[in-house]
Amino acid sequence: MSDVAAEYLSRILRARVSDIAIETPLERADRLSTRLGNTVLLKREGLQPAFSFKVRGAYNKMRQLDAAARRRGVIAASAGNHAQGVAMAGRALGIEALIVMPTTTPSIKVDAVRALGAQAVLHGDSFDDAYAHALELEARDGRVFIHPYDDPDVIAGQGTIAAEILRQSAESIDALFVPVGGGGLIAGVAAYFKALFPEIKVIGVEPNDSNCLHAALAAGEPVRLDTVSLFADGVAVRQVGAEPFRIARECVDEVLLVSTDEICAAIKDIFEDTRAIAEPAGALGVAGLKRWVEREGARDRTLVAIESGANLNFDRLRYISERTETGAHAEVLLAVRIPEEKGSFRRFCGALGNRAITEFNYRFSDAARADIFVGLKVSAGDVERRALLDALHADGYPVTDLTDNEVAKLHIRHLVGGRVRVPDEVLTRFEFPERPGALLRFLNELGERWNISLFHYRNHGAATGRVLAGIQVPAADAAEFRASLARLGYEHVDETDNPAVQLYLTG
Numbered sequence: 001m002s003d004v005a006a007e008y009l010s011r012i013l014r015a016r017v018s019d020i021a022i023e024t025p026l027e028r029a030d031r032l033s034t035r036l037g038n039t040v041l042l043k044r045e046g047l048q049p050a051f052s053f054k055v056r057g058a059y060n061k062m063r064q065l066d067a068a069a070r071r072r073g074v075i076a077a078s079a080g081n082h083a084q085g086v087a088m089a090g091r092a093l094g095i096e097a098l099i100v101m102p103t104t105t106p107s108i109k110v111d112a113v114r115a116l117g118a119q120a121v122l123h124g125d126s127f128d129d130a131y132a133h134a135l136e137l138e139a140r141d142g143r144v145f146i147h148p149y150d151d152p153d154v155i156a157g158q159g160t161i162a163a164e165i166l167r168q169s170a171e172s173i174d175a176l177f178v179p180v181g182g183g184g185l186i187a188g189v190a191a192y193f194k195a196l197f198p199e200i201k202v203i204g205v206e207p208n209d210s211n212c213l214h215a216a217l218a219a220g221e222p223v224r225l226d227t228v229s230l231f232a233d234g235v236a237v238r239q240v241g242a243e244p245f246r247i248a249r250e251c252v253d254e255v256l257l258v259s260t261d262e263i264c265a266a267i268k269d270i271f272e273d274t275r276a277i278a279e280p281a282g283a284l285g286v287a288g289l290k291r292w293v294e295r296e297g298a299r300d301r302t303l304v305a306i307e308s309g310a311n312l313n314f315d316r317l318r319y320i321s322e323r324t325e326t327g328a329h330a331e332v333l334l335a336v337r338i339p340e341e342k343g344s345f346r347r348f349c350g351a352l353g354n355r356a357i358t359e360f361n362y363r364f365s366d367a368a369r370a371d372i373f374v375g376l377k378v379s380a381g382d383v384e385r386r387a388l389l390d391a392l393h394a395d396g397y398p399v400t401d402l403t404d405n406e407v408a409k410l411h412i413r414h415l416v417g418g419r420v421r422v423p424d425e426v427l428t429r430f431e432f433p434e435r436p437g438a439l440l441r442f443l444n445e446l447g448e449r450w451n452i453s454l455f456h457y458r459n460h461g462a463a464t465g466r467v468l469a470g471i472q473v474p475a476a477d478a479a480e481f482r483a484s485l486a487r488l489g490y491e492h493v494d495e496t497d498n499p500a501v502q503l504y505l506t507g
Contacts, residue, residue, distance in 0.1 A: 001195050002250050008191035011156035012163060016063065017056045020092050021048055021160075026168040026304070029273040032286070036293050039302045041173075042270065043165055046282055046310030050116075052234075053158060053308050054085035054148070057184060060157030061146055062089045070095050075143040077101075077134035079127055080109045081234055081309050082148035087118035098143065100134040102126055104433055104464075108313055125433050128238070149184030150241030159188025165304060166196065174301040175201040175292065179284035179308045180213045180255065181235030183244025189306070190251035201253045205288030207232050208257040212240045213248060217255060221245075227491055230431075230464050231260050234281030234309055258287040264320045265328035266290065270307060277317070282309040319458075323409065325377070331358055332385050333375050333408060335400040335503045336392065340370045351395050352376065355388075361416035371503045373402075373416045400499050407493075408500035411456050411468040416504050422453045424472045426481070427501050431464040431491040432457070438465075445488045446471060450481070454505070468495065470505075 001009075024047050029040040045053040062074060073096035076086045083099040090097030097118040101110060104125055113120045123133040138145045147154060165176070176193060178186040190202040206214055209229035216222045216239075224239045240248070258266075263280050266287035270278045278286075285305030292298070325331035338344045352374075359375030378384040385403070392399045402408040407429055432438045446452070454470030473481045485492060495501050 001198075004247050004250050005191045005195035005198075008152075008156060008159060008188065008247065009195035011152060012159035012188065012192050015056075015060045015153075015156045015160050017059055017157055017160050019063070020059045020089060021056045023164050024048060026165055027274065029269070029286075031273050032269050036290065037299045038293060039171065039300075040286075040289065041169065041302065041304045042274065042286070043161060043304060043306045044274070044276075045161065045306060045308050046276060046278055050081070050084040050088050050112075051310045052081035052085065052282075053161060053185060053306075054081040055088050056085075056160055057149075057151075057154035057157035057188075058082065058085035058146060059089040059092065060160075061151060061153040062086070062093055062095060064153060065095070065144060069144050072141075073098065073143045074146050075100070075134050075138050075141070076146045076148070077127065077131040078148060079105050079130070079233060081311055082146075083109065083113045083118070083120075084116060084311070086146050087113045087116035091117045098137065100130045100137065102130045109311065112311075127236070147241075149182030149187075149237075150243050151184075152243060155184050155188045155191075155243065155247070157188070158185045159192045161185070161306065162189035162192035165189075166193075169302070169304070171302045173197075173200050173304055174298075175203055175289075175303050177203050177205055177256075177285040177289040177292070177303065177305040179235055179281050179306060180204040180206045180240075181210075181281065182237045183213055183240045183248060185306070185308065186213070186252060187241075187244035187247040191247050194251040202251060203288060203292060204248070204252055204255040205284040206235065206255060206257055207263065207284070208259055210236050211255070211257055212237050213245070213252075214255040214257060216240045216245050217249060217252075229260070232263060232280035232284065234279055234311070235284065256288040256291055258284065258291055261323045262287040262291065264323035265325075267320055268324045268328070276310060277312055278307050279309050279312040280316075280320075282307050284308070325358065325375075329382060329385070330377060330379070331375055331403070332378055332388065333359070333373070333402040333405070333413070334389075334392075335402055335408075335500065336372045336374060337398040338370050338372060340366060340368055344370070348372070348397065351392060351397065359413065361413060366419075371419075373408075373413060373504065375413075400503065402500050405498065405500050407468065407495045407498050410458060410466050412500045412504050414458070415456055415468075419504065419506055421506060422470060422472060424474045425453050425470045425496070425506065426473045426494065427454070427468065427470050427496045427498070427505070428485075429493045429495050430467040430469060432467050433464055433490070442488065442490070445484050446481075449484065450477070464491075 033040045103122045266283035356377040361373040451472040456468045
């Protein structure tokens with residue numbers, strides 16, 4: 001047993017969270033187990049009173065504060081689950097809690113914190129802004145800062161999940177799949193598992209665009225990511241905690257990265273087995289489990305995924321539903337060129353056979369050819385997808401596979417309506433912060449200097465909105481345009497040469 005595992009085994013055994021946290025069930029996911037050929041067990045932390053595991057660590061830390069510290073009160077920075085955990089622990093222990101939250105935090109989460117009796121202070125556009133302000137208030141007011149993950153007592157509180165899993169499982173566990181944000185959860189459960197059953201694989205799961213632990217393990221030290229996606233906002237952390245990293249490098253077997261579509265498919269998997277809806281971060285464990293089974297060809301194993309939370313804004317369900325089928329490899333999105341002539345549409349549909357069509361977008365734009373955007377249901381996996389592409393090519397249809405094309409899934413499918421050539425047009429995909437004035441700032445920086453030729457906005461209930469903008473930028477203005485984008489500070493990707501843009505918008 002390593003020293004770090006032994007140290008945290010002792011801490012976790014002494015942690016007392018049952019005063020506030022329930023022992024959540026470890027449930028067999030029957031449908032998923034049958035489909036994957038393995039026993040899949042879900043640790044249902046979304047059933048906690050605050051719908052997240054975070055209450056465990058917050059309470060374990062706060063119950064150990066002495067009387068003087070309790071009188072001063074506590075402070076935390078959070079955009080959601082940790083905030084509610086601290087607020088709930090504060091109410092249970094009679095400790096005044098102040099939570100600094102970004103101004104972009106959805107109102108449902110702010111209201112939940114206030115309903116639990118804590119003060120909510122909105123500051124800045126990001127977690128980093130809120131965190132810096134919380135440290136200022138800590139220094140000014142003398143409150144005790146409750147870190148969401150980089151604290152031994154918080155880590156030990158999260159580690160109580162491991163003790164419950166081992167007590168609840170009647171079967172020998174082969175692998176455990178754990179969502180990773182700042183690292184507090186995986187550090188606690190990995191240390192406990194490796195102290196008692198080192199043969200059990202402990203596998204972290206991160207979004208491929210919020211991969212702070214994966215990057216740290218590759219570099220041999222914590223590194224700060226330039227950007228993180230906010231889709232799985234519960235794990236949108238730029239840098240893993242120092243203490244979680246120290247534990248993870250000894251106790252975590254590997255970290256898997258999954259896509260947004262795979263996370264959405266995992267949310268559906270959990271719903272079909274439990275009739276409960278996990279938040280994106282909460283479904284990471286299942287997404288990683290499915291990827292690992294496919295990679296390893298695993299059969300007849302006992303696999304556990306921690307479903308870590310269920311704090312989901314209702315308006316995100318539309319976006320999640322859209323992405324579910326591609327995430328499960330059960331839908332392909334294709335750009336297909338057919339002749340613009342009588343009967344060609346019918347012949348193309350005949351080539352598709354009896355496959356179910358999920359989407360069909362087309363508008364006349366050229367006298368000689370028609371570019372169709374089509375979605376088709378296929379069997380899970382890539383075998384039928386490849387067979388379909390081969391069959392269409394054999395029939396003489398030029399085909400572009402857009403299934404993994406982000407701009408096609410976010411914007412093009414809603415914009416199909418005919419191409420137009422716009423001089424000097426640059427197509428750029430942005431992430432706009434969901435706050436008052438975000439659009440005006442964009443227009444003040446770019447709209448006065450250059451003409452905006454296209455603008456398509458989509459919100460999916462997160463802290464950012466997705467925008468595809470066409471802007472006419474003469475070649476001589478390229479450097480000035482880049483400087484304006486830098487001043488604006490919004491995350492962006494140049495999509496001018498994206499094949500979906502070329503096929504359906506610009507030609």
